[in-house]
Amino acid sequence: MPRQGLNRQSIVSAAIRLIETEGLHRFSLRELARTLHIKTASLYNHIGSADELHTEIGYYAIARMKEVQLAAIQGKTGDEAVEALADAYYRFGKERPELYKVILSLPMVKNDAIHKAGFDIVEPIMAAMAGYHLTEEQMMHLQRVLRSIMHGFLSQEEAGCFRQFPVEVSDSYRMAVRGFLLLLHSFGNEAST
Amino acid sequence: MPRQGLNRQSIVSAAIRLIETEGLHRFSLRELARTLHIKTASLYNHIGSADELHTEIGYYAIARMKEVQLAAIQGKTGDEAVEALADAYYRFGKERPELYKVILSLPMVKNDAIHKAGFDIVEPIMAAMAGYHLTEEQMMHLQRVLRSIMHGFLSQEEAGCFRQFPVEVSDSYRMAVRGFLLLLHSFGNEAST
DNA sequence: CCTTAAAACTAACATCGTTAGCATTATATG
């Protein structure tokens, strides 16, 4: 009741903090309101819906992801860049798992805005592949391939699918990335580093 | 009240039917009960919980998946087998998307039973790679790689991540599989078909 | 100071899964 300086941004921030500490699965508007010493309904003065909040958090997550990836490939080209990118992607997923889950749970179809955010994920990948002289079309395909590998790997590991066998998970990942590099090299031009 | 011949199996079947027609996202015990002309609470005479039902449906889905994959690689070896497997995986995901989502949403960690079911996913993959003379350890890694590619691709496409660019999705998938084959070949021994 | 708009509140709703307790139906047993 004493009224604090709440706004949309501070609520999004609080939500992110809550998700990263308590886990996405136990996040709810109730919990969020509780941490803000507010009743649940009061949240609706600042956000339109839980879905909208979710999307907003997704934007944040994608932005952080993009940041990390761009920093990773900074000054690198060719295989080195691709490996650094894949590494950064993996580390982000491991270091901020809950935030990564938010990205995964983002329905890319809905808004145009969210569709546009998808390009933020693509951009660093395209940049990493810039060294190889590929056609536009090849890059579009290859970007999908690399994303599939990285995302697929992380989400399966997260789901616990990789505990069946006692071999090092990071080795498997490196192998996956090596496969992608082989594919990249198979397109002729510029073998790189 | 007149009491029909309901049992655990028939309820699981009805749930699967409902999920495949209406979509997983709008499935609920209420809806399920409605289609069975029963009150929601009555379901608990046959199932332990919604989670248990979910798991049960997961078993079914994995079994169908395995079936399809084994049939696909039947009589094939080497690259041909791997390609057939990847193709079957993709088609299953497209033809029974809701059932595939059930597999994805299965928390592989929980039960031992569900952990065991994970091997049903691995088995056809191992079988497809049998032609290449790989060590046990290599197969464990490579199985993870292929699963990452297939699952990652399907789930990103499902999420709408691939609509950014106007290039054929199936071409991207074939390219991804080709990358995996290159990786496979890089382990020396037996180039196959 | 007093009006007004923003931000909090209370109360209610529908939906979700779930449990407890009661009624009924089918089945098996004497």
Added chain:
DNA sequence: CATATAATGCTAACGATGTTAGTTTTAAGG
């Protein structure tokens, strides 16, 4: 065939979820 018993259905209720409507309170501006 009758009756005890277990299986299956029902109703009623809970707490949690997101959400809306209507009301009060706080802060800011004229």
